[in-house]
Structure formats: structure tokens, C-alpha cells
Amino acid sequence: MSSILNVKNVSYRYKDAAKDEYVFKDLNISFELGKSYAIKGKSGSGKTTLLSLISGLEKKYNGEILYDGKNLKKMNLDKYRNSDIGIVFQSYNLLPQFTAEENIILSMDINNLKKVNKKQKAIELMEQVGLKKSLAKRRVLKLSGGEQQRIAIARSLSYNPKIILADEPTGNLDKETENEILKIFNNLAHKENKCVIIVTHSQNVCNNVDKVYDLLKNV
Amino acid sequence: MYIFKNAIKNITRSKGRNILIGIIIIVIAAASSITLAIRESANNIVSAYQEKNKIEATIGMNRNYLMEKLREDNASQEDMINAFNSIESITEEEIEKYGKSDYISSFYYTYDLSVDAKDLTEATDSLVKEKTEVTTDTTTTTKKTTTTNGSNSRNNPGGPPPGGKSSTTTTQKRTTTTRKTTEKIFNEKAQDGAFTLIGYKSYENMSKFVNGDYTITDGEMFSDFESDSVVISEELASLNELKVGDKITFVDPKNDKNTYEATITGIYKENTDSSNNMSTMFTNSANEIITNVSFVKKILLGNEDLSVTITPTFILNNKESVELFSTEVKEKGLSDYYMITSNIDEIESATKSVDNVKIFATTFLIITLIIGGVVLVVINMINIRERKYEIGVLRTIGMKKSKVSLQFMSELLIVSIFGLLIGAGIGSFLSVPVSNKLLANEIENANAKYDDIGKNFGRGDIDNNHNENNSNEENNNKSFRNFDFGIAKVNEVDSIDAIVDFKVLGELLGIGVLLTFVSSLASMIAIARFSPLQILKERS
Numbered sequence: 001m002s003s004i005l006n007v008k009n010v011s012y013r014y015k016d017a018a019k020d021e022y023v024f025k026d027l028n029i030s031f032e033l034g035k036s037y038a039i040k041g042k043s044g045s046g047k048t049t050l051l052s053l054i055s056g057l058e059k060k061y062n063g064e065i066l067y068d069g070k071n072l073k074k075m076n077l078d079k080y081r082n083s084d085i086g087i088v089f090q091s092y093n094l095l096p097q098f099t100a101e102e103n104i105i106l107s108m109d110i111n112n113l114k115k116v117n118k119k120q121k122a123i124e125l126m127e128q129v130g131l132k133k134s135l136a137k138r139r140v141l142k143l144s145g146g147e148q149q150r151i152a153i154a155r156s157l158s159y160n161p162k163i164i165l166a167d168e169p170t171g172n173l174d175k176e177t178e179n180e181i182l183k184i185f186n187n188l189a190h191k192e193n194k195c196v197i198i199v200t201h202s203q204n205v206c207n208n209v210d211k212v213y214d215l216l217k218n219v
Numbered sequence: 220m221y222i223f224k225n226a227i228k229n230i231t232r233s234k235g236r237n238i239l240i241g242i243i244i245i246v247i248a249a250a251s252s253i254t255l256a257i258r259e260s261a262n263n264i265v266s267a268y269q270e271k272n273k274i275e276a277t278i279g280m281n282r283n284y285l286m287e288k289l290r291e292d293n294a295s296q297e298d299m300i301n302a303f304n305s306i307e308s309i310t311e312e313e314i315e316k317y318g319k320s321d322y323i324s325s326f327y328y329t330y331d332l333s334v335d336a337k338d339l340t341e342a343t344d345s346l347v348k349e350k351t352e353v354t355t356d357t358t359t360t361t362k363k364t365t366t367t368n369g370s371n372s373r374n375n376p377g378g379p380p381p382g383g384k385s386s387t388t389t390t391q392k393r394t395t396t397t398r399k400t401t402e403k404i405f406n407e408k409a410q411d412g413a414f415t416l417i418g419y420k421s422y423e424n425m426s427k428f429v430n431g432d433y434t435i436t437d438g439e440m441f442s443d444f445e446s447d448s449v450v451i452s453e454e455l456a457s458l459n460e461l462k463v464g465d466k467i468t469f470v471d472p473k474n475d476k477n478t479y480e481a482t483i484t485g486i487y488k489e490n491t492d493s494s495n496n497m498s499t500m501f502t503n504s505a506n507e508i509i510t511n512v513s514f515v516k517k518i519l520l521g522n523e524d525l526s527v528t529i530t531p532t533f534i535l536n537n538k539e540s541v542e543l544f545s546t547e548v549k550e551k552g553l554s555d556y557y558m559i560t561s562n563i564d565e566i567e568s569a570t571k572s573v574d575n576v577k578i579f580a581t582t583f584l585i586i587t588l589i590i591g592g593v594v595l596v597v598i599n600m601i602n603i604r605e606r607k608y609e610i611g612v613l614r615t616i617g618m619k620k621s622k623v624s625l626q627f628m629s630e631l632l633i634v635s636i637f638g639l640l641i642g643a644g645i646g647s648f649l650s651v652p653v654s655n656k657l658l659a660n661e662i663e664n665a666n667a668k669y670d671d672i673g674k675n676f677g678r679g680d681i682d683n684n685h686n687e688n689n690s691n692e693e694n695n696n697k698s699f700r701n702f703d704f705g706i707a708k709v710n711e712v713d714s715i716d717a718i719v720d721f722k723v724l725g726e727l728l729g730i731g732v733l734l735t736f737v738s739s740l741a742s743m744i745a746i747a748r749f750s751p752l753q754i755l756k757e758r759s
Contacts, residue, residue, distance in 0.1 A: 052752050055615075057615065057750075057751060057752040058752060078617050078618070078619050079617065080617075081615065081616065081617040082616060082617020082618075083617070087615060087616070089615075089755065091755075093608075093611070093612045093615065093755060094612070095609055095612060095613075097228070097229060097232040097233060098228065102228070106221070106225065106616075107616050107617075109221035109225075110221075110613075110616060110617050110618045110622075111617070155616070
């Protein structure tokens with residue numbers, strides 16, 4: 001199967017770092033649809049940085065990252081982030097003044113989805129990630145950490161992206177909830193044919209994905 | 220659309236922050252609407268006043284220039300008299316030439332001729348006290364005249380010389396006329412006649428009737444400008460028991476054998492206090508008799524020695540035209556012995572209080588907008604810093620910078636519109652009393668200054684002299700206050716109806732939008748510079 005995402009000879013160093021002090025150098029990895037991946041490594045190994053590059057939040061790097069054969073540097077990254085990839089963060093990053101349902105609908109609005117009953121779809125997504133319909137009208141701050149993370153996942157799925165990027169998605173959750181979230185991600189990969197990439201330092205996550213990339217410091 | 224919906228959600232769910240912004244905008248809007256309403260109303264008042272009292276210029280003798288010239292030449296008194304007499308009245312041709320100007324909208328001229336009249340008693344002016352001792356025999360009449368103040372003017376050409384001097388004269392007996400001539404020591408041209416015939420060419424030229432200073436109360440204005448018709452004042456009619464249809468026999472002041480009969484077609488009333496007018500301060504305007512140019516020329520044809528004063532009036536486009544027209548006329552060849560005078564000072568002094576209130580309102584508006592703008596910018600910056608996380612999330616899930624900025628601006632705009640509406644409501648409620656209070660203070664200050672000037676002249680406090688038994692002094696003080704020291708006519712405009720109308724609301728909306736943009740500008744720059752990754756890292 002061909003790769004949906006290719007990281008080719010990518011090197012990155014911080015602005016204020018020495019000339020030869022790279023976070024990672026000539027990194028080559030690829031990701032396919034229908035599989036789940038874990039990127040692990042020690043603190044400072046560049047896991048989150050790599051996720052930033054893949055998600056288009058950081059553009060200053062050497063090498064190239066190809067999404068479906070297209071170079072990210074030449075793409076509209078706002079559109080890319082809102083249609084081709086979904087991002088899930090460790091701290092959920094939901095808008096606290098909005099309800100669960102509104103957070104999901106906002107993402108659809110930004111994507112300019114039309115001819116869709118957004119409320120109905122938001123409920124369906126919530127149910128897909130194991131949330132009850134009754135939570136839809138609740139402000140997100142009144143939800144538990146696991147519930148908020150499910151809302152974040154539901155939000156990332158709202159515009160049906162091909163890739164789901166998750167940065168330490170279970171870092172703030174207990175083991176049981178972590179397993180439930182991992183189950184959702186694996187379902188998305190295997191049943192929905194998505195490419196799920198999880199940045200983690202959790203061995204449990206590494207044990208439950210299809211492939212693991214280990215980033216060593218100063219590769 | 221979703222941006223607008225989200226903006227409303229954000230406003231309703233962050234009440235504290237938005238109420239704070241709203242209060243600031245209400246204060247700015249209320250202050251702005253009051254000042255805008257005052258400015259607008261003041262402009263309307265000034266425009267209406269200037270519309271009613273057009274800026275006029277005329278050409279008159281430059282006595283100061285002539286006196287300086289004569290002093291330089293060490294001229295004798297006789298030389299001075301001759302020099303004054305030698306200056307001819309400006310001609311019709313010259314007036315027509317000067318009238319072709321871009322700085323004026325129209326012009327006209329009147330023929331002013333001093334005449335006597337048979338069996339007609341002249342109205343006297345309170346400022347010129349006359350003690351007349353008349354000794355009549357078959358050949359001579361003696362008259363002694365004393366003045367409390369004195370000046371030669373167009374309407375009192377026979378008045379005594381300045382300085383309150385007394386003069387006694389013996390002249391040829393003229394029992395058919397009511398006015399006996401005084402000693403001819405100053406300007407022979409100005410010694411003629413008790414009445415002033417003012418000859419007009421058309422109705423349009425009769426500015427005092429056009430602007431409502433004079434109104435016909437009985438009969439009507441003559442329609443035939445070739446007829447021997449006159450219109451006289453109520454005072455003159457009452458004094459001489461004259462009515463419409465009666466005839467007046469005018470007498471050539473230099474040759475009493477020449478008489479001219481005219482029919483009274485109307486009687487007019489003067490609606491304004493004539494003592495407000497510099498030109499009639501020391502005379503009684505009741506002696507002005509309105510007629511047509513044709514009748515004046517008829518009298519002039521009977522005696523070559525009679526001299527007429529042609530008084531041009533140029534209606535200027537605006538106040539800037541005064542200087543420009545004056546320069547143009549000089550360039551066209553007006554002699555240095557003549558000068559352009561205008562009523563601009565009179566008009567400006569009448570609206571000075573309103574103008575001062577307008578200036579105060581404008582200054583207050585500018586200060587309010589600056590302070591309000593700065594406060595809004597600061598609050599917005601704090602707001603943006605507080606909502607940095609929200610910006611980071613929106614950017615991360617793919618919202619464009621421009622849309623994030625638009626949403627934040629929409630929130631401020633919605634709060635601003637509500638603030639503006641409430642502020643305009645408060646402003647419309649307060650603008651009338653505030654503006655009238657300001658104007659009352661202005662008038663009070665101007666009057667206080669005026670009273671101080673009066674005291675300097677030994678007039679004492681004007682209000683304290685308000686005594687029915689002392690009408691002469693009261694009249695003097697009244698006239699004194701009306702004298703133009705640059706702050707005269709302070710009561711001319713004494714009320715501003717400062718109403719918040721659609722124009723003010725439109726200006727207010729413009730200010731609101733401008734303030735929103737200015738205060739949002741800083742936040743837009745901040746949003747553009749924020750790195751979502753950095754924000755989310757900081758948050759984590």
C-alpha cells in the first residue's frame with residue numbers, strides 16, 4: 001500500500017541552537033492509511049516537534065514532507081489542517097465557553113461543510129467515540145478528562161480527515177480510559193481506514209499500535 | 220455567518236468582560252453624542268443666522284487715511300474741509316465694475332439723498348439731546364444745539380461736530396420746513412436735510428424688508444419703481460398723523476423753491492433694535508423714507524448742487540470672501556480714499572457665544588475620542604492576552620488569521636453598537652440641558668466682561684441701574700452694551716436645541732466603527748504574530 005505521508009530527509013534545529021545541533025537530522029519515515037503508529041522517544045527527542053512539522057504548524061525545516069505526494073511547504077496549511085488532518089492534544093484544547101456539541105460544530109464550520117446536518121453529525125461523532133447524547137449541551141469544562149479527550153477526537157473527525165495526529169492523547173488519563181481511547185484510535189485506523197499517528201512515551205500505547213517509530217536524541 | 224454566531228455566543232458567555240467594554244463605550248458614546256449634537260446644532264444656528272443676516276460689504280470714505288494724509292501735509296482746517304468735500308461719491312459705473320466678482324453672490328446700490336419736507340416733524344434720537352431756542356421773526360431763525368456725544372453719519376449729516384460742542388447759527392428763514400439748518404462748519408455736503416430718502420431699484424435690493432428687519436404694517440410697498448411714491452416709518456407717521464394715501468411735499472434743502480410731492484403707499488415697522496446697528500447708533504432711523512431711484516433722480520435733476528450718496532451693498536459668498544473681495548476691489552482701482560467695510564464683525568459677535576460652545580464641544584470630543592480610544596486599545600490588548608489560548612486552538616484547527624481577527628472584531632463591534640445606542644440615548648437626553656447650560660455660562664461671562672467695560676467708562680453696573688425712573692440712563696446703558704466691543708449682541712442667540720438626529724447618529728456610528736477598527740488593529744497585529752504552536756506549548 002502506498003504512503004499517505006512521507007517524511008523525507010527532514011532535519012530540524014531550533015533557531016538559537018548551534019549550527020550542527022539538530023533535534024533530528026535526515027529523518028525518513030512514512031505512514032500508510034489503515035494503520036496506527038506510535039512515535040516514541042525520550043523527552044527532548046523531538047516527538048512533538050515532528051508532530052508540529054507533520055501538522056504544518058512549523059514550516060522551517062530542511063527536507064520535505066509529502067502528503068499524498070504533495071509537498072506540505074507548497075500547500076495551504078490552514079486548509080490542510082482543517083480538511084486533511086485532525087489533531088488531538090494532550091490538554092484537549094477545547095474552547096471552554098462552548099458546549100461539547102458546539103466545539104465539534106465549530107470545526108465543521110471552519111471546514112465550511114455544507115449540506116450536512118451539523119448537529120446530527122456532532123451527536124453521531126460523540127456516540128462514535130463513546131459519549132452519551134445527553135452530554136452534547138454541556139460546557140466542556142464540566143466534562144471529565146476522558147470525556148473532553150473524546151470530544152477532541154470527535155472534533156478531529158468532524159470533517160473526515162485521512163490522518164489523525166495525537167500528541168500524548170492519554171497523558172492526562174487513567175489506564176482504563178487510556179485503553180478506551182486507544183481502542184477508538186485503532187478502530188479509526190482499521191475500520192475507517194485512517195492513518196493514526198500518536199506521539200507518546202507510554203509503553204502501553206506503543207504496545208497497542210501497528211508500528212512504532214523510536215526517535216533517539218540527535219538522530 | 221458562523222463567525223457572527225460565535226461572536227454573539229462569546230459575548231453572552233463572557234458577560235463581565237463585555238459589560239466592562241460596553242460601559243466604556245457607553246461613556247464615550249454619550250459624551251460624543253452630546254458634543255456632536257451641540258456641534259451640529261451650533262452649526263445650524265450659525266448657518267441660519269448667516270443665511271438671515273448675509274455677509275455684506277459696502278464702500279465708504281476712508282477718513283483715517285485722509286486725515287493722515289492731511290496731517291502729513293500740515294493742512295489747515297479749511298484745507299481739511301475742502302479735502303473732505305472734494306471727494307466725490309462712488310459712481311454707478313465703478314460699482315458695476317466692482318460687482319463683477321467671483322466673491323459676491325449679488326450686489327445692489329441705493330441712492331441716499333438728504334431732503335427737507337413741508338409740515339413734517341422729524342423723529343429725534345434719544346442719544347442726541349437737543350435744546351432748541353427758536354426765535355422767529357420774519358427773516359431769521361436761531362437754533363442752539365448741544366450733544367452728549369457726536370458723530371457725523373450718513374443718516375445724521377446735519378449733526379454737530381464731534382466732542383459735544385455747542386453751536387449757534389443764524390440762517391435764512393425757512394418757515395416751511397420743520398428742521399432749521401445748523402452751522403455749516405464741517406462738511407457742507409452733510410449739512411442738508413432732516414430726512415433721508417433712500418432710493419431702491421427693485422424689491423430684491425430692499426434687504427431690510429427681505430430679511431425681516433422692516434415690515435409693512437399698513438398699505439404696501441409701491442410696485443411702480445418709476446412712481447412718486449414713498450414708504451415711511453410708523454414713528455414718523457404717528458408723529459405727523461400721516462396715513463397711507465397722504466402726500467408729503469419734499470423740499471430741496473439748498474433751494475426751498477424746489478418742491479416734490481410723493482404719495483405714501485405704505486407704513487413700515489422696524490422689528491430690530493436700531494441701536495444695535497453702528498450706522499444708526501447716533502441717529503433715528505425713523506427718518507429714513509423709502510422710495511425709488513427714479514424719484515431721487517427727479518429731485519437731483521432740479522438742482523445740480525445737490526449731491527447724492529450712492530451706497531453699494533455687495534452680498535459676499537462667505538466670510539473668507541471679505542478679505543479677497545477687498546483686495547480685488549483695490550486691484551480694480553478703488554482709491555485709497557475709500558475703504559471696504561463689512562458686517563462680518565457684527566455677525567460673528569452675534570454668534571460668538573455659540574461658536575465658543577462649539578469649540579469647547581469639539582475639543583471635548585477630540586479628548587474623549589483620544590482617551591476612549593487609548594482605553595479601548597488597552598482593554599483589547601488585555602482581552603487578547605487573556606484569550607491567547609482560544610486563538611491558538613482556533614488557529615490549530617485550521618481557522619485563518621483573518622477569520623480569527625474578524626471574529627474578535629465582530630465581538631467588539633456588536634458590543635460597540637449596543638454601547639453606542641445606549642450612549643446616544645443618554646446623550647440625546649442630556650444634550651439639550653448641557654448645551655444650554657454651556658451657552659448660558661458663555662453669555663453670562665460675556666455680559667460680565669461687558670459690564671466691567673461699562674464700569675471702566677463710569678457707567679456702573681448695568682443691572683443695578685435698572686430703574687424705571689431713570690429711563691435715559693437705562694437707554695444709554697442698553698446702547699452701551701449693544702455697542703460693538705467684539706462681544707456685543709451676546710443675547711442674540713441664547714438657546715441651542717441640541718438634538719441627536721439621524722446625522723448625529725450617523726456620525727456616532729462612524730466614530731464607533733472607527734474606534735472599533737483602531738482598537739482592534741492592535742489585537743489584529745497580535746493575532747497575526749501569535750504562533751499557535753507556541754501558545755499551545757505554553758498552555759501545556
